Amino acid sequence: xxxxxxxxxxxxxxxxxxxxxxxxxxxxxIFVRKMNPSPGTLLLDVAGGTGDIAFRFLSxxxxxxxxxxxxxxxxxxxxxxxxxxxTYQEDKVKSLGDSRVVVCDINKEMLKVGKQKAQHxxxxxxxxxxxxxxxxxxxxxxxxxxxxxxxxxxxxxxxxLALREAYRVLKPGGRFLCLEFSxxxxxxxxxxxxxxxxxxxxxxxxxxxxxxxxxxxLVESIxxxxxxxxxxxxxxxxGFFKVNYQNLNAGIVAIHSGFKx
Amino acid sequence: xxxxxxxxxxxALDGRSGEEEAVSYQLYPGHIxxxxxxxxxxxxxxxxxxxYDPYRHDMVAVLGETTGCxxxxxxxxxxxxxxxxxxxxQERPRxxxxxxxxxxLRGLPxxxxxxxxxxxxxxxxxxxxxxxxxxxxxDEELAYVIxxxxxxxxxxxxxxxxxxxxLGEIVVKWFEAVQTGLPMCVLGGAFGPVHLSTRKLxxxxxxxxxxxxxxxxxxxxxxxxxYEQRWEQPVESLREEIGILxxx
Numbered sequence: 001x002x003x004x005x006x007x008x009x010x011x012x013x014x015x016x017x018x019x020x021x022x023x024x025x026x027x028x029x030i031f032v033r034k035m036n037p038s039p040g041t042l043l044l045d046v047a048g049g050t051g052d053i054a055f056r057f058l059s060x061x062x063x064x065x066x067x068x069x070x071x072x073x074x075x076x077x078x079x080x081x082x083x084x085x086x087t088y089q090e091d092k093v094k095s096l097g098d099s100r101v102v103v104c105d106i107n108k109e110m111l112k113v114g115k116q117k118a119q120h121x122x123x124x125x126x127x128x129x130x131x132x133x134x135x136x137x138x139x140x141x142x143x144x145x146x147x148x149x150x151x152x153x154x155x156x157x158x159x160x161l162a163l164r165e166a167y168r169v170l171k172p173g174g175r176f177l178c179l180e181f182s183x184x185x186x187x188x189x190x191x192x193x194x195x196x197x198x199x200x201x202x203x204x205x206x207x208x209x210x211x212x213x214x215x216x217x218l219v220e221s222i223x224x225x226x227x228x229x230x231x232x233x234x235x236x237x238x239g240f241f242k243v244n245y246q247n248l249n250a251g252i253v254a255i256h257s258g259f260k261x
Numbered sequence: 262x263x264x265x266x267x268x269x270x271x272x273a274l275d276g277r278s279g280e281e282e283a284v285s286y287q288l289y290p291g292h293i294x295x296x297x298x299x300x301x302x303x304x305x306x307x308x309x310x311x312x313y314d315p316y317r318h319d320m321v322a323v324l325g326e327t328t329g330c331x332x333x334x335x336x337x338x339x340x341x342x343x344x345x346x347x348x349x350x351q352e353r354p355r356x357x358x359x360x361x362x363x364x365x366l367r368g369l370p371x372x373x374x375x376x377x378x379x380x381x382x383x384x385x386x387x388x389x390x391x392x393x394x395x396x397x398x399x400d401e402e403l404a405y406v407i408x409x410x411x412x413x414x415x416x417x418x419x420x421x422x423x424x425x426x427x428l429g430e431i432v433v434k435w436f437e438a439v440q441t442g443l444p445m446c447v448l449g450g451a452f453g454p455v456h457l458s459t460r461k462l463x464x465x466x467x468x469x470x471x472x473x474x475x476x477x478x479x480x481x482x483x484x485x486x487x488y489e490q491r492w493e494q495p496v497e498s499l500r501e502e503i504g505i506l507x508x509x
Contacts, residue, residue, distance in 0.1 A: 199298050207306035210319050212293055212396070 009109035011209040012050055013117075018204050019215075027253050028150060031179045032056040034246070034255060035146060039065045039097025044144040044169060046134050046162075047152020048103040049110025051117050051127075053179075058123055061099040068097070096126045102144075104132040135161040142171045150179040154225040163238035170260045176240055182247070182254035183227035189250050197222070228254050288401045291394045300327045303397065312452055315427075322393035325445035326407060332442040333403040339482045340406070346485035353405055354489050356389045356412040366492055374499055375492030378419045385425040389415055409484060410441060416488055420500060421476070422508050427453065428461055432469045439477025441484075468509045480504040 016024050032053065037043065039061050045053045105111050111129050118127055132138045134149070134156050147166045156162045166176050184190040197219045205215025226234065228245050231254075235243045240258030247254050286294040295303065304327040311320040340346030354360075366375035382388065392411040398404040414433070421436060423429035431453040438446035450470075454462055480503045491499060500507070 199296060200302065203299055203302040203306060206303065206323065207310050207320070210317070 009113050015209055018208055019201055027179065027248055028052050028056055030248060031150060031255055032060050035177055037061050037146060039099050041099050041145045043101040043146045043148065044104060045101055046104050046149045049105040049107060049114055051103060051114035053148055053150045054101045054103045054127060055121060055123055057101050058126055061096055065095060065097040100126045102128045102130055104130045106133050135165060137165045137169055139169045141168050143169050144174060145171060146175050148177045153178055153180055154221050160234060163235055167239045167260055172260055174260045176258040178256040180254060181222040181225065182251050184251040186250055193252060231256055289404050291396055293396045295397050303327045308448060315456060319393055321445060321449060323397065325443055326395055326397040328444040329407060333406055336441055336484060337403060337406050340484055343485040345487050349487055358388060358390050369493060372495050374494050374496050377496050378416060381415065381419045387415065387425055420505055427457060428465060431465060432473045435470050435473040436477045439474055472509050476505050
């Protein structure tokens with residue numbers, strides 16, 4: 001799996017756009033909206049390599065923060081100029097409101113691409129990049145408010161270990177969120193999806209990235225991944241409560257969510 | 262040549278259960294079995310990508326493999342019916358740096374095939390090892406034929422006296438198009454000039470391409486020459502033997 005992502009890293013984003021016809025962006029938008037993070041949240045994004053979730057998270061909390069500040073300012077219409085400028089100063093520093101995201105990935109190349117993207121897109125504060133293994137996270141217990149893993153968990157050899165690690169590093173009250181390819185129940189759609197996956201995706205991989213084999217592997221790993229109910233059970237086994245899932249696009253993709261109580 | 266894509270293809274590859282069987286259909290190392298639909302998509306995609314980014318040599322290779330299903334068997338038959346070609350098919354010689362004795366070739370007298378070939382490789386800073394191995398050809402012998410065609414390409418340059426710049430490559434492509442009938446050569450020769458200046462286009466159209474086409478028709482099949490046994494032969498004599506006229 002490691003070698004697959006080494007060769008895939010640089011063309012990852014291009015391939016994602018081509019394979020999903022850009023829809024993966026919408027999926028990730030919905031994912032972060034479901035997370036609905038408030039300013040001050042500490043997020044751990046695992047297998048977050050090129051930063052898609054992290055950047056969306058930062059934009060989201062920044063806009064929430066802006067609205068908070070605007071509301072605060074409106075309430076302060078009657079204060080003196082001195083008092084207003086003081087509060088404005090201290091708030092200005094916290095445009096993110098202390099929200100931070102740690103992007104953790106097992107692959108150096110993916111992190112490198114992510115860092116470059118961050119620079120290019122102008123994300124500087126509130127971001128850290130850490131090399132780490134989802135099955136054995138380099139973090140202390142109960143550190144994070146939210147744990148996310150988007151399109152990463154299917155590449156983990158021992159999913160149960162990754163889930164247990166997720167549980168460990170989350171604070172009580174913390175939320176586990178997982179975005180992943182899943183199973184389509186509808187037989188007709190399922191046939192069409194299979195046709196597309198097996199016939200078109202490796203071809204796209206060969207044409208765009210010069211790499212048939214990695215994308216063949218990708219399609220196969222999606223088929224092997226546990227379906228929605230099974231994954232839900234695994235998440236519950238790790239200790240999470242109120243576990244549910246939401247299908248996107250009839251089950252091509254599913255968001256699983258659970259809480260540590 | 263798309264009509265021939267309805268050849269027998271393992272149908273199991275369309276579904277999930279086909280994955281295990283796909284490996285058993287691997288006919289040679291590096292072979293990736295593909296369905297007819299995949300071949301069509303690959304042909305179209307590789308053609309578009311090769312036009313968009315001419316440095317994607319792997320795309321040219323893929324285009325050659327996916328569209329060569331008529332030309333390759335006919336090439337193989339030409340080889341089978343010629344004594345030297347037949348021997349090549351039996352012995353399957355490969356041209357790579359590990360099998361060539363570069364020092365010996367360099368020591369050969371100037372004007373000999375070996376010496377001029379090495380001179381060509383060094384002048385243009387190319388190596389025979391950069392040729393893509395075939396992936397999408399579904400016949401093990403035909404895979405060798407296309408591999409041989411690729412490895413002999415540099416010798417074509419040497420015999421035609423063409424450098425590896427855009428112009429030289431296009432001229433060689435036209436020659437190869439007439440010789441092999443590979444659609445990829447025809448497409449390469451026709452669309453390659455898209456990236457050239459008008460002055461070069463003129464030289465190409467008026468002098469070089471007609472000469473290349475004439476040579477292609479005049480010359481005997483270039484895949485039927487056992488180059489590895491002719492390193493000492495003077496280039497001029499080999500040109501005469503095959504029927505290649507000197508460049509304008």
